Amino acid sequence: MSEPSGRLVWNHSTHISGLIPVLERLTQQTGIKTVTPGALSRSRGRIPQLQLRVSVPIRGGYKLVARKGNSVQEVFVVTDLSQAELEAAILFCLG
Template sequence: MNKPSEGRLVWNHSTHIPGLIPRLEKLIKYQGIKTVTPGVIKTVRGRCPHLKLRVSVPICGGYKVIARKGKTVQEVFITTTLEQAELEKAIAQCLS
């Protein structure tokens, strides 16, 4: 029996938004997710009290997702075979 393939989490940076990594570790277990790569952290003016992940734009082979918590924003690049609606559903399940 073949075990369903699991995606991988790429560690490019040493800092991440608090609570982001456990959510991404859940996300890579979804069928169709290949790689998840957190990007650069930036600070913004607005505040977001809870961790939110929002699909931003399509990229080659996947999507760019914006993670927000407090005044911190981090890009997350996801390569996947999922459609945008399926990815949004998987993200929503990981956040609940």
């Protein structure tokens, strides 16, 4: 296995509360190359705890959707991991 050397890209000034520490842990996982938080928006529903799930595959990785309260934020992950491996890594980082 390769040495964990992921990178967290800071391109927005606002993030969902508690998201950045989870993303920093995710960058430490083997196979994660780049994690980039995207646009922050609002939803009607309320999710009490931070939730991070795989949405769709993108070129070189996956788009994730982070939710907490009525905030929603896209997160783009460039990785060699399969969707199942990425979901396991996310569960580990949230736990």
